[in-house]
Amino acid sequence: MSKVDVLLGLQWGDEGKGKIVDVLTPEYDVIARFQGGPNAGHTIEFGGIKHVLHIIPSGIFHEHKMNVIGNGVLVEPYIFQQEVQALASKGVNATKNLYLSKKAHLILPSHRMLDAANEQAKGNAKIGSTLKGIGPAYTDKIARSGLRIGDIMASDFRERYELLKCQHLQTAHTLKFDLAAFRIDNMTLEEYEQKWLASLETLKKFELINSEYFINKCLDEGKKVLAEGAQGSMLDIDFGSYPFVTSSNTVTAGVCSGLGVAPSRIGRVMGIIKAYCTRVGAGPFPTELFDETGRLLCEIGHEYGATTGRSRRCGWIDIPALRYACMLDGVTDFFVTKSDVMNDFDEIKMCTAYQIDGKITDQLPFEFNTVEIKPQYVSFKGWKQSLAGISKYDDLPQNLRDYVSAIEQVTGVNVRAVSISPDRKDVIFK
Ligand code: GDP
Numbered sequence: 051m052s053k054v055d056v057l058l059g060l061q062w063g064d065e066g067k068g069k070i071v072d073v074l075t076p077e078y079d080v081i082a083r084f085q086g087g088p089n090a091g092h093t094i095e096f097g098g099i100k101h102v103l104h105i106i107p108s109g110i111f112h113e114h115k116m117n118v119i120g121n122g123v124l125v126e127p128y129i130f131q132q133e134v135q136a137l138a139s140k141g142v143n144a145t146k147n148l149y150l151s152k153k154a155h156l157i158l159p160s161h162r163m164l165d166a167a168n169e170q171a172k173g174n175a176k177i178g179s180t181l182k183g184i185g186p187a188y189t190d191k192i193a194r195s196g197l198r199i200g201d202i203m204a205s206d207f208r209e210r211y212e213l214l215k216c217q218h219l220q221t222a223h224t225l226k227f228d229l230a231a232f233r234i235d236n237m238t239l240e241e242y243e244q245k246w247l248a249s250l251e252t253l254k255k256f257e258l259i260n261s262e263y264f265i266n267k268c269l270d271e272g273k274k275v276l277a278e279g280a281q282g283s284m285l286d287i288d289f290g291s292y293p294f295v296t297s298s299n300t301v302t303a304g305v306c307s308g309l310g311v312a313p314s315r316i317g318r319v320m321g322i323i324k325a326y327c328t329r330v331g332a333g334p335f336p337t338e339l340f341d342e343t344g345r346l347l348c349e350i351g352h353e354y355g356a357t358t359g360r361s362r363r364c365g366w367i368d369i370p371a372l373r374y375a376c377m378l379d380g381v382t383d384f385f386v387t388k389s390d391v392m393n394d395f396d397e398i399k400m401c402t403a404y405q406i407d408g409k410i411t412d413q414l415p416f417e418f419n420t421v422e423i424k425p426q427y428v429s430f431k432g433w434k435q436s437l438a439g440i441s442k443y444d445d446l447p448q449n450l451r452d453y454v455s456a457i458e459q460v461t462g463v464n465v466r467a468v469s470i471s472p473d474r475k476d477v478i479f480k
């Protein structure tokens with residue numbers, strides 16, 4: 051009987067999860083997403099081509115591996131269809147090895163409208179949502195009024211759809227939302243709705259399953275399952291900097307509810323971390339840099355959102371936040387990505403503690419959003435060389451290995467590999 055290994059981002063998302071899942075897929079039989087939805091953007095590069103996945107698991111480029119969209123995920127059928135078509139144009143037929151949970155909830159066009167209405171109503175306090183309808187769709191799930199993928203087969207689906215849409219329109223009206231000006235992909239709500247309804251036919255071409263039975267049976271048969279996280283632990287609905295979070299449990303616990311596996315069936319937990327830190331959208335970011343170094347991280351790291359194209363805020367690695375994530379997730383090993391972005395830096399800093407009200411602490415306070423946090427830094431010498439062409443861990447520059455060892459030391463977690471470019475081939479295992 052095997053266990054589910056977990057791979058998740060330990061920061062504020064975009065750590066390079068998609069790339070590492072793709073690299074590890076040959077070791078697994080099944081790759082399963084357990085939460086989030088089209089707010090995610092997971093980039094995979096190989097053979098000079100770049101692919102961005104939003105809802106589909108990052109194991110899809112390995113045609114003999116099974117990919118599962120679990121019950122905890124939100125599916126937006128039109129975005130899903132576009133993803134399927136983009137894959138098809140690259141010769142990948144996803145209908146062959148992708149299965150969707152009947153229990154996964156649907157994002158309706160009117161959920162996307164509500165996302166925009168809620169953000170507008172929040173004014174300056176807005177979250178900086180990707181506006182894919184995540185918050186409103188999870189709200190309906192918890193309120194027990196959502197629609198699930200399995201429902202699209204029911205004869206009364208359209209009636210239930212109209213009822214829910216009506217409720218959403220009423221809420222938007224209460225929020226004084228300007229519906230006439232609202233667009234999704236340059237379409238009015240009605241125009242988009244037609245596309246959305248038509249795209250349900252694409253969903254029906256896929257095998258719709260009870261994914262909890264499917265996954266547990268795979269484990270019983272000794273198959274290897276990898277759960278692919280979206281977002282990052284610091285965006286978790288319970289433990290992130292609420293309300294500047296996403297609407298799901300992005301931590302390891304989310305695997306149990308998002309796939310239907312018992313806690314005792316969780317195996318390794320692989321945490322993906324950038325060698326520095328980024329955040330997109332609003333909310334606290336203690337190590338954020340507003341200077342030339344921050345600008346360089348953004349520029350050299352191409353830190354622009356894979357889903358929204360927004361520029362990401364950049365800063366130094368934050369160890370208190372990382373240790374918090376390790377505690378919540380039970381991380382067994384790290385993958386460090388994007389160290390190559392700092393190849394030309396003279397100095398690299400690591401925040402090891404916070405100073406709050408004159409006191410030094412390594413804990414994230416409840417008042418994380420409002421207190422002034424002064425990061426306490428230690429400095430490392432840069433390695434000042436290109437990493438291109440390096441394939442053995444011991445050939446990495448000493449200064450980079452020292453930086454990696456320091457991360458291991460302050461967290462107590464071993465680094466399994468270092469990634470040195472966006473390409474699939476550039477992951478250097480220790
Ligand atoms: P995800 O959401 O965690 O899958 O990450 P994203 O795809 O949103 O963002 C990570 C970005 O960094 C993508 O553009 C990747 O191609 C790129 N990337 C991943 N690993 C590395 C690396 O080691 N070095 C560099 N330079 N880029 C990387």
Ligand code: IMO
Pocket residue numbers: 059062063064065089090091092177178179180181182184185279280281282285294295296297330331332356
């Ligand atoms: P991946 O999987 C980075 C952020 C948004 C916003 C907040 C809430 O690619 O790492 P939402 O759309 O969920 O209502 O947005 O969460 N966010 C992400 N940031 N990477 C992501 O996913 C994200 N998904 C959501 O920017 O601040």
Ligand code: MG
Pocket residue numbers: 063064065090091092093356
């Ligand atoms: Mg991303």
